[in-house]
Amino acid sequence: MTMGSRIVALRKGLCLSQEDMADKIGVTRQAVSKWETDVSAPDGYNLIALAEVLNTSVEYIVTGKVISEQKAKVSDETPSTHKRSNLSIVGFILVAGGLLMAIIGMFLSEIWCIIGGVVAAIGLVCALVKSKRSLLIALSALIAVAVVVVILLTC
Numbered sequence: 001m002t003m004g005s006r007i008v009a010l011r012k013g014l015c016l017s018q019e020d021m022a023d024k025i026g027v028t029r030q031a032v033s034k035w036e037t038d039v040s041a042p043d044g045y046n047l048i049a050l051a052e053v054l055n056t057s058v059e060y061i062v063t064g065k066v067i068s069e070q071k072a073k074v075s076d077e078t079p080s081t082h083k084r085s086n087l088s089i090v091g092f093i094l095v096a097g098g099l100l101m102a103i104i105g106m107f108l109s110e111i112w113c114i115i116g117g118v119v120a121a122i123g124l125v126c127a128l129v130k131s132k133r134s135l136l137i138a139l140s141a142l143i144a145v146a147v148v149v150v151i152l153l154t155c
Contacts (some may be wrong), residue, residue: 001064004038008062010054011036025049094101094123 001009011021012031016033025032025046034040035050040058042050051058060066064121125138 002014003040003041003062003064004036006064007032007050007054008036010056013055017051021050022052024053086128089123091123091127094126095120096123098123114146118142121146 011018016024018036019029023031026049028045031040031042031046035042041047047058047061051061054061057066068102098116098118101116101119102113103116105114107115121142122139125142
């Protein structure tokens with residue numbers, strides 16, 4: 001097994017895309033692809049970050065040897081369950097809070113309904129989007145639409 005194939009197996013075992021892993025390490029998706037196909041190898045700094053993200057040791061990534069206290073988590077199967085990211089949890093909390101604000105706003109003021117709807121929509125985006133880049137694009141578009149709606153309603 002090559003270093004690249006170990007990286008692929010560990011990444012897939014954690015249900016991470018190349019883009020997700022690249023975001024966590026601070027490199028491009030193309031760099032991750034080159035590491036996984038053994039076209040190039042990560043430098044020392046990226047190797048340490050890679051080991052952290054993949055929950056393994058630098059030694060295992062480079063040599064394939066597992067140190068005594070650590071078991072590499074390599075699996076050819078896709079796990080049926082995986083942990084939700086913090087972003088997903090925050091998203092679900094925002095959806096619940098936004099819906100609650102919208103319901104309360106029906107009794108208080110129309111603006112609370114609008115704010116609640118925007119908060120719920122932001123929560124939904126956070127819960128569903130997987131990469132930071134996509135999240136920024138989606139949130140920017142959502143905020144722009146919310147601003148336009150508020151301006152139109154106040155005129």
